[in-house]
Amino acid sequence: MRIAVIGTGNVGRATARAWAAAGHDVVLGSRDPGARKDVGAELGLPLAAVREAAAGAEVVVNATPGADSVALLRAAGADVLDGKVLVDIAVGYTVEPHGFVLTHAEVSLGEEIQRAFPAARVVKTLTTMDSVTMVAPGGLTGESTVFLSGDDPAAKKVTGALLTDLGWPESAHLDLGGIETARGQEHFAHMFVALAGALGTHAFNIRVVPPAAK
Numbered sequence: 001m002r003i004a005v006i007g008t009g010n011v012g013r014a015t016a017r018a019w020a021a022a023g024h025d026v027v028l029g030s031r032d033p034g035a036r037k038d039v040g041a042e043l044g045l046p047l048a049a050v051r052e053a054a055a056g057a058e059v060v061v062n063a064t065p066g067a068d069s070v071a072l073l074r075a076a077g078a079d080v081l082d083g084k085v086l087v088d089i090a091v092g093y094t095v096e097p098h099g100f101v102l103t104h105a106e107v108s109l110g111e112e113i114q115r116a117f118p119a120a121r122v123v124k125t126l127t128t129m130d131s132v133t134m135v136a137p138g139g140l141t142g143e144s145t146v147f148l149s150g151d152d153p154a155a156k157k158v159t160g161a162l163l164t165d166l167g168w169p170e171s172a173h174l175d176l177g178g179i180e181t182a183r184g185q186e187h188f189a190h191m192f193v194a195l196a197g198a199l200g201t202h203a204f205n206i207r208v209v210p211p212a213a214k
């Protein structure tokens with residue numbers, strides 16, 4: 001598929017590299033492609049302005065700071081997102097003296113993006129783990145869970161296939177339901193931070209264990 005990964009940070013670089021390795025046609029979208037030439041060269045992938053990258057893609061991946069994502073996508077132009085699968089990995093937060101604060105504490109960024117771009121087909125996923133685990137789930141000691149939230153079943157199917165390409169077997173995918181369930185994925189960030197502190201590493205994930213069959 002033609003995938004535009006917006007944001008050239010940890011998540012953007014890791015996912016772009018992994019999807020390109022899986023055979024997808026990947027372009028990185030940046031606020032300043034000229035200043036990020038090193039990233040394009042490191043990954044061997046084309047880099048473009050956000051609007052240009054999104055315009056040519058079938059799937060647009062949001063890997064930007066969640067507090068700024070809507071403004072950034074709006075500046076690129078809502079028309080380039082129309083009808084597209086928008087895989088949203090972002091979480092909005094600030095780090096305050098008293099700790100980590102979510103910018104979408106009542107609802108979710110996923111819902112805000114879906115409301116701002118009603119013709120886009122938003123799927124929230126990969127939010128509940130570190131960027132290393134996102135693209136190498138097999139590096140953990142056992143199978144763990146990756147969540148999907150979104151209103152469009154076909155978009156979730158496309159996203160599920162992209163997760164499989166990152167190494168997530170279908171048995172690891174858990175469809176939580178509509179985009180409002182993105183709240184659970186994003187607000188898990190607090191638990192993620194607590195677990196990372198307790199374990200002394202970000203390289204872990206959680207597994208949902210279903211009840212025994214009756």
Ligand SMILES: NC(=O)c1ccc[n+]([C@@H]2O[C@H](COP(=O)([O-])OP(=O)(O)OC[C@H]3O[C@@H](n4cnc5c(N)ncnc54)[C@H](OP(=O)(O)O)[C@@H]3O)[C@@H](O)[C@H]2O)c1
Pocket residue numbers: 006007008009010011012029030031032036062063064065066068072089090091092126127128129130131132
């Ligand atoms: N890191 C993780 O393990 C992890 C895990 C789960 C979720 N997330 C979420 O995924 C998103 C990306 O995380 P990340 O770790 O890749 O972040 P990052 O390293 O800070 O990179 C974010 C990228 O977004 C672009 N960007 C667009 N608007 C920006 C702005 N106003 N300020 C700064 N950068 C801006 C930048 O690329 P250009 O300069 O090229 O535009 C930047 O490199 C975040 O929402 C984060 O909460 C991260």
